[in-house]
Amino acid sequence: MDANKIKELRERTNSGFLDCKHALEATNDDLEKAVLWLQEKGIAKADKKATRIAAEGIAKAYVDKNIAILFELNSETDFVANNKLFSEFANKLQSFLVNLKFKTLDDVLKAKLENLTIEEHCKNLTAKVGEKISLRRVAKYEAKAGECVAAYTHANMKIATIALAKGSNSEELRNLAMHITALNPKYLCECEIEPEIKKEIDAKVSASPAIKNKPEKIQEQIKAGLLRKEYNEIGVLGYQPYVKDDAITVNKFLENAKLELLEATRFEVGEGIEKKTVDFASEVAEQMKQ
Numbered sequence: 001m002d003a004n005k006i007k008e009l010r011e012r013t014n015s016g017f018l019d020c021k022h023a024l025e026a027t028n029d030d031l032e033k034a035v036l037w038l039q040e041k042g043i044a045k046a047d048k049k050a051t052r053i054a055a056e057g058i059a060k061a062y063v064d065k066n067i068a069i070l071f072e073l074n075s076e077t078d079f080v081a082n083n084k085l086f087s088e089f090a091n092k093l094q095s096f097l098v099n100l101k102f103k104t105l106d107d108v109l110k111a112k113l114e115n116l117t118i119e120e121h122c123k124n125l126t127a128k129v130g131e132k133i134s135l136r137r138v139a140k141y142e143a144k145a146g147e148c149v150a151a152y153t154h155a156n157m158k159i160a161t162i163a164l165a166k167g168s169n170s171e172e173l174r175n176l177a178m179h180i181t182a183l184n185p186k187y188l189c190e191c192e193i194e195p196e197i198k199k200e201i202d203a204k205v206s207a208s209p210a211i212k213n214k215p216e217k218i219q220e221q222i223k224a225g226l227l228r229k230e231y232n233e234i235g236v237l238g239y240q241p242y243v244k245d246d247a248i249t250v251n252k253f254l255e256n257a258k259l260e261l262l263e264a265t266r267f268e269v270g271e272g273i274e275k276k277t278v279d280f281a282s283e284v285a286e287q288m289k290q
Contacts, residue, residue, distance in 0.1 A: 002029060009034055057081045057136075059267040061151035061160035061177070062094045063170075068149035068162040069097040070139040072267045076131040081157075083129055089121060097138060108138050139265040147262070152177035163264040165254075172257035179243040179250065180266050186235030188264055193236065201230045237261075 002024075009020040009031060019038060027033035057074035058081055073090050075081045092113065102108050109119040116124070118135060125133040141164040143149045150173035153160040161177040187193055193201075205211075205226045211219045228249075231239040238251035245253070254261060 005029060005031055005034075009038070057086075057269050058090060058157040059153070059160040059269050060090060060094060060157065061153045061162045061267075062098065063149055063151040063162075064098045066143040066147075066149060067098050068141045068143075068151045068164070069094065070151070070160055070162045070265055070267055071097060072136045072138075072269060074132075074134045074136050074269070075129070080129050080131045080133075085125060085128055086133065089125055089133075093118070093135070097140065102138070102140070105135070105138055109135065137267065139267070141263060141265075148173055148259075150174035150177050152181050154181055158269045159266065161264060161266040164262045165259045166262060167257070167259040169257045169259055172253075173259055175244060176250070176254070176257075176259070176261065177264065179240075180237065180264055182243050183240055184235075184266065184268075185237035185240060188237050188261065190231060190236055190238065193231075193234070197234065201227065201234075205230065237264075 005024055006017065006020045009023065010017065020034070023034040023037045024031075027037050056076060056078050057072065059070070059072045061068065061070045063069075071093065073086075073093065075083075075086060080086055096111075096113050096118075097108070100108065100111055102111065109122075110117055112118075113121060122133045122135060139162060141149050141162055143164060146168075147164060147166055148168055148170040149162065149164050150170050151160070151162045152174055159181050161181045163173050163177045163180070165173050165176075167173070205223050208222070208226055210226065211222045214222065228239050232241070232249075238249060238254070240250050242248050242250050242253040248256075
């Protein structure tokens, strides 16, 4: 068997030595047919992996002029999330999403990049790296006149945030995206608090011994302070101490930066996915059978 053909096949398909050897044997040393043979075998394996849980991977935010995009690309293990092929696809996807008009994840999965849909790219990557690769979710903001966007990706590539605001201070908006990434507020504004929770908080504050027997004006001041404390504790963004200067709240920070937050989205890798406990000995034994 021609060793040079095996080498070329490995370079073209990123397949293992034995897989390339078997492909050439099965196709009578026809290099082009061997490429197709490996693709067919790889896609068949990828289809079998489609039901697996992919809860690792990366969350990435990116800004290009007036557009901010955010996506979560999943793999089954952190090892594959650091794979060169995985990283290259994530970078391509980043640039692709900036220029793509979409409303849903399904729109993105059906969109074509280099003559293949994103869903097909994920399937092909699954075949190459041996783990399920999936694009789980995407978000995009486009700033209009008088607005700005910002993005922040944590160094570990596991958490990322994009934000849209009225105003022009995109640098400070990026700092807000950093704050949201770090502190993970439950509510972006007071208006998002569930009515029943708000009712409980109001009742608790009104019954506080701190306001008993105080003049009405003083009572209102104390109530306002207690409400701020309660809203901070349940995770309302504006009432949280600002991450880069805890002497002020996020509301005060936004006022100083002349920004009005319109929207923000935060992705954390694997949140909401029920991860299964892996028996590595059984998994290795199962792989040896295949």
